[in-house]
Amino acid sequence: xxxxxxxxxxxxxxxxxxxxxxxxxxxxxxxxxxxxxxxxxxxxxxxxxxxxxxxxxxxxxxxxxxxxxxxxxxxxxxxxxxxxxxxxxxxxxxxxxxxxxxxxxxxxxxxxxxxxxxxxxxxxxxxxxx
Numbered sequence: 246x247x248x249x250x251x252x253x254x255x256x257x258x259x260x261x262x263x264x265x266x267x268x269x270x271x272x273x274x275x276x277x278x279x280x281x282x283x284x285x286x287x288x289x290x291x292x293x294x295x296x297x298x299x300x301x302x303x304x305x306x307x308x309x310x311x312x313x314x315x316x317x318x319x320x321x322x323x324x325x326x327x328x329x330x331x332x333x334x335x336x337x338x339x340x341x342x343x344x345x346x347x348x349x350x351x352x353x354x355x356x357x358x359x360x361x362x363x364x365x366x367x368x369x370x371x372x373x374x375x
Contacts, residue, residue, distance in 0.1 A: 265309040269354040272361045289332040301350040304334045309356040322353050328371045
């Protein structure tokens with residue numbers, strides 16, 4: 246694959262990712278969520294969506310798979326990704342002055358083909374750098 250083709254693929258993947266994140270955000274809003282941030286980035290990493298849902302500050306990871314042959318979207322959020330999300334969440338809370346009294350949740354919004362599944366509390370908080 247040429248450098249130009251690789252660049253085109255990266256741009257197409259980024260555009261597809263943006264489209265699926267917008268689909269997920271719309272889905273959440275229709276179910277009572279209030280989106281605070283999209284694609285929040287810092288030195289610790291990136292979180293697709295940060296939103297409020299009821300009493301919770303939610304850090305959401307959006308995963309898309311075109312079909313099951315590419316694997317299940319939910320399975321794509323492994324332990325290393327979970328730990329990275331938690332580090333970013335800790336940083337976000339510190340920067341915004343949100344202490345331990347803030348109810349936090351980690352959700353996954355899995356898009357498999359055209360089907361959207363919202364998995365609240367998909368994983369626990371992981372402490373430390375590990």
